[in-house]
Amino acid sequence: MLPVTAAEMEYRRTHSHEAFERxxxxxxxxxxxxxxxSVI
Incomplete structure (x- = not known):
């Protein structure tokens, strides 16, 4: 499990897991x- 913010979760949902990892x-x-x- 990774600690993520709400903004990061939304980014991952809208862009893709790969984009989030980049x-x-x-x-x-x-x-x-x-x-x-936060990366967002």
Missing amino acids: LFDKYAIVPTDPRRP
Whole structure:
């Protein structure tokens, strides 16, 4: 399970899971970090 914000869940629903994962790569964010900033 990953900690996600409501905005991130909506982005994933409207764009795709792959597009959502690309944001983590683009911003070099570790998705499992519970203190990470939102990618949206």
